[in-house]
Amino acid sequence: MPGNKFLATADVAAWLGELSKTMRVFAPRNEGQAVVYREFDAAKGLELRRKPTESAKHALFPRSEELLSFSYLRPAFGAPEKEGETPSDVSQVQVKMPVEPMPTVVFGMLGCDAGSVTTFDPIYDGSKFKDVYYLKKRQATVFIVRACAEVLSTCFCNWVGGDPANTKNADVLATELSDGWLLQPVTERGEKALTSPLLKDAPAASEGQATAIHDNARKSLGDAPNLEGIDAALFSLFADNDFWQRQSAGCLACGTCTYLCPTCHCFSITDETSARNGVRLRSWDTCMASLYTLEASGHNPRSLKAARLRNRVGHKFAYFLRNNDGQISCCGCGRCIKSCPSSVDIRQIVKDALVQAASIAPPPPPQPVAPAAASPKPAAPVKGKGRTKEKANG
Amino acid sequence: MADIAKIPVYSPDMANPYMPYVATLKEVIRETHNIMTFRVVLDDAEAMKNFRHEPGQVGQLSVYGVGEATFVINSPPTRREFIQFSVMRAGEVTSALHKLKVGDKVGVRAPLGNHFDYNAMKGKNILFVGGGIGMAPLRTLLLYMFDNRDDYGKISLLYGARSPEDMAFSYEIEEWRKTKNTDVVLTIDREAEGWKERVGLIPNVLLEMNPSPKDTVAITCGPPIMIKFTLQALDKLKFQPEQIFTTLERRMKCGIGICGRCNIGDKYVCVDGPVFSYAELRGMVDEL
Ligand SMILES: Cc1cc2nc3c(=O)[nH]c(=O)nc-3n(C[C@H](O)[C@H](O)[C@H](O)COP(=O)(O)OP(=O)(O)OC[C@H]3O[C@@H](n4cnc5c(N)ncnc54)[C@H](O)[C@@H]3O)c2cc1C
Ligand code: SF4
Ligand code: SF4
Ligand code: FES
Numbered sequence: 001m002p003g004n005k006f007l008a009t010a011d012v013a014a015w016l017g018e019l020s021k022t023m024r025v026f027a028p029r030n031e032g033q034a035v036v037y038r039e040f041d042a043a044k045g046l047e048l049r050r051k052p053t054e055s056a057k058h059a060l061f062p063r064s065e066e067l068l069s070f071s072y073l074r075p076a077f078g079a080p081e082k083e084g085e086t087p088s089d090v091s092q093v094q095v096k097m098p099v100e101p102m103p104t105v106v107f108g109m110l111g112c113d114a115g116s117v118t119t120f121d122p123i124y125d126g127s128k129f130k131d132v133y134y135l136k137k138r139q140a141t142v143f144i145v146r147a148c149a150e151v152l153s154t155c156f157c158n159w160v161g162g163d164p165a166n167t168k169n170a171d172v173l174a175t176e177l178s179d180g181w182l183l184q185p186v187t188e189r190g191e192k193a194l195t196s197p198l199l200k201d202a203p204a205a206s207e208g209q210a211t212a213i214h215d216n217a218r219k220s221l222g223d224a225p226n227l228e229g230i231d232a233a234l235f236s237l238f239a240d241n242d243f244w245q246r247q248s249a250g251c252l253a254c255g256t257c258t259y260l261c262p263t264c265h266c267f268s269i270t271d272e273t274s275a276r277n278g279v280r281l282r283s284w285d286t287c288m289a290s291l292y293t294l295e296a297s298g299h300n301p302r303s304l305k306a307a308r309l310r311n312r313v314g315h316k317f318a319y320f321l322r323n324n325d326g327q328i329s330c331c332g333c334g335r336c337i338k339s340c341p342s343s344v345d346i347r348q349i350v351k352d353a354l355v356q357a358a359s360i361a362p363p364p365p366p367q368p369v370a371p372a373a374a375s376p377k378p379a380a381p382v383k384g385k386g387r388t389k390e391k392a393n394g
Numbered sequence: 395m396a397d398i399a400k401i402p403v404y405s406p407d408m409a410n411p412y413m414p415y416v417a418t419l420k421e422v423i424r425e426t427h428n429i430m431t432f433r434v435v436l437d438d439a440e441a442m443k444n445f446r447h448e449p450g451q452v453g454q455l456s457v458y459g460v461g462e463a464t465f466v467i468n469s470p471p472t473r474r475e476f477i478q479f480s481v482m483r484a485g486e487v488t489s490a491l492h493k494l495k496v497g498d499k500v501g502v503r504a505p506l507g508n509h510f511d512y513n514a515m516k517g518k519n520i521l522f523v524g525g526g527i528g529m530a531p532l533r534t535l536l537l538y539m540f541d542n543r544d545d546y547g548k549i550s551l552l553y554g555a556r557s558p559e560d561m562a563f564s565y566e567i568e569e570w571r572k573t574k575n576t577d578v579v580l581t582i583d584r585e586a587e588g589w590k591e592r593v594g595l596i597p598n599v600l601l602e603m604n605p606s607p608k609d610t611v612a613i614t615c616g617p618p619i620m621i622k623f624t625l626q627a628l629d630k631l632k633f634q635p636e637q638i639f640t641t642l643e644r645r646m647k648c649g650i651g652i653c654g655r656c657n658i659g660d661k662y663v664c665v666d667g668p669v670f671s672y673a674e675l676r677g678m679v680d681e682l
Contacts, residue, residue: 266654
């Protein structure tokens with residue numbers, strides 16, 4: 001293919017260094033036991049063999065990000081200067097949006113992670129609301145995807161439409177050959193990123209070598225089970241508390257699975273102030289935490305970890321599909337399996353769900369909201385942060 | 395992908411749905427010991443002139459430096475001199491709001507969410523059942539119907555609170571009563587001195603009222619437990635799920651279907667709701 005480039009192993013760091021002059025470059029490196037995506041720093045090296053512990057989603061969706069900032073001309077809320085003063089006088093406050101994002105390159109992103117962007121786009125680029133913070137970064141980011149030569153026992157991208165050499169959402173596909181990298185542009189943007197004198201025209205044979213590597217990785221993934229009907233199966237098992245209690249028995253509600261997951265997109269919005277200045281932040285959040293859904297009345301629709309695991313699995317393998325033309329919102333990266341402290345395995349849950357749902361045909365109708373029993377009575381007071389609510393008449 | 399170049403970043407409207415309008419508190423009403431009503435006007439006169447909402451829609455109110463929270467817009471679209479929110483003290487943002495005074499500034503992101511289908515209710519009798527702060531969304535629709543009184547049949551309102559002191563909007567109930575072809579039944583949980591209206595929990599009083607489901611739409615809102623038992627009572631009274639509407643509360647953050655906070659299965663209360671028919675609820679996963 002014209003446009004294919006070759007980067008010698010010895011030149012990788014030099015090329016990333018060159019890119020760093022004009023762009024923000026995220027690349028994987030070792031930090032302690034973990035492999036993480038950080039801004040490239042030649043002194044801290046690269047890790048292009050071990051698979052990254054975390055995904056690269058923070059390039060588009062930072063852990064914590066400023067939505068807006070404000071500065072009061074006198075001390076901000078909560079710190080009035082005079083007795084009885086309400087310091088919320090925003091006419092004396094300036095509200096500002098953060099600046100435009102830096103052009104960015106993510107080098108060495110995995111194919112599964114690039115695939116996961118397909119599940120982010122319809123959320124942030126909704127039909128009614130556009131998330132400009134995400135969209136601006138998305139537009140300014142080039143993905144250089146690294147094909148996997150080896151797969152881990154936790155990898156299952158092929159179950160969910162992925163591929164070790166996935167080019168969906170990729171701008172460049174990079175494959176490591178014996179003495180360097182074959183860089184195959186996928187998009188025009190990718191082609192433009194490959195202009196350095198360090199990059200030579202790729203030898204004719206390299207494409208065949210890369211394909212052999214891709215095929216080998218594909219083969220080692222083994223056969224994928226047929227997940228057709230998984231959404232219907234999960235809906236039909238919604239009220240099967242035994243099933244969900246069994247699956248979640250070991251869960252610690254630590255949230256690791258969600259923070260490492262490239263398709264988890266939930267966030268919280270909070271304000272922080274110090275003296276006269278403040279910011280409104282959005283930060284990653286986890287639906288595995290019980291406080292996530294706690295309401296002002298003390299009522300909590302997902303107080304049990306079984307309900308929370310059901311929501312995480314349900315979101316990825318049922319709910320998202322209903323809203324997005326059957327797209328599964330798990331890219332099969334296996335991180336939640338690999339890093340879970342209690343070995344909760346989403347593959348097993350999905351397989352068990354198919355078996356369990358098949359064993360209870362026909363599926364039960366959706367549960368009515370109001371239980372058929374009992375005459376109206378006030379609920380037992382629920383304690384939450386010292387506030388006791390949930391009375392019958394509010 | 396959207397044509398990002400066309401989205402202006404710095405404008406406080408849907409182009410950046412996280413950016414609130416700045417608004418001024420024009421009037422503050424103390425309703426009960428823990429509920430206050432705020433009447434706000436957007437500072438941008440043009441935006442205020444163009445502001446349109448539907449009964450049932452909500453807004454995010456923010457106190458810069460404390461945070462944002464979701465409240466129903468409880469003034470009807472037929473009365474547009476201000477936008478009204480009634481706020482029950484529950485935590486940080488609501489407590490901060492309660493400290494504000496006339497002239498203070500807040501942020502407003504509105505209108506958000508779906509709304510009551512008041513056109514489909516035309517010609518029908520309307521039964522409102524509201525508990526506590528749940529009266530807020532009902533008030534919007536009630537006043538909208540009062541302002542279009544001839545479009546609707548008989549309007550009945552059952553409104554309950556814990557005690558007489560907990561009853562918001564008490565100063566306007568007499569006026570509601572005087573509106574033609576309108577019945578108002580008030581109830582409190584326990585006997586109280588000087589109380590001349592009903593005593594008892596809302597679902598029980600509703601059963602005593604024994605409203606006919608014929609050509610009637612029932613709309614209920616209140617704490618989750620009240621909604622649950624009210625739905626049972628309506629079921630006993632032979633109301634069909636398609637005749638019953640409610641608004642749901644769920645913890646919310648973004649209010650625009652992105653942050654993932656408010657889902658009930660594949661539905662998001664912030665964009666698919668907060669208004670749902672009981673028939674819709676029955677088709678959803680049982681996670682209220
Ligand atoms: C669609 C909708 C409409 C609403 N309309 C009204 C209204 O008209 N008037 C009114 O007084 N309240 C209304 N609420 C509830 C209101 O949003 C919460 O009481 C408020 O967000 C609490 O904010 P806080 O910062 O004071 O509480 P926090 O300090 O954040 O928390 C206090 C408690 O409230 C819970 N909580 C936080 N946010 C919410 C939330 N959005 N919903 C439920 N519980 C929450 C917390 O888990 C905690 O238990 C509505 C909620 C929704 C979802
Ligand atoms: S990583 Fe494992 S233990 Fe932690 S919340 Fe996820 S499933 Fe539960
Ligand atoms: S659910 Fe697990 S396997 Fe699927 S994308 Fe998320 S972390 Fe990867
Ligand atoms: S509140 Fe964010 S998705 Fe509904």
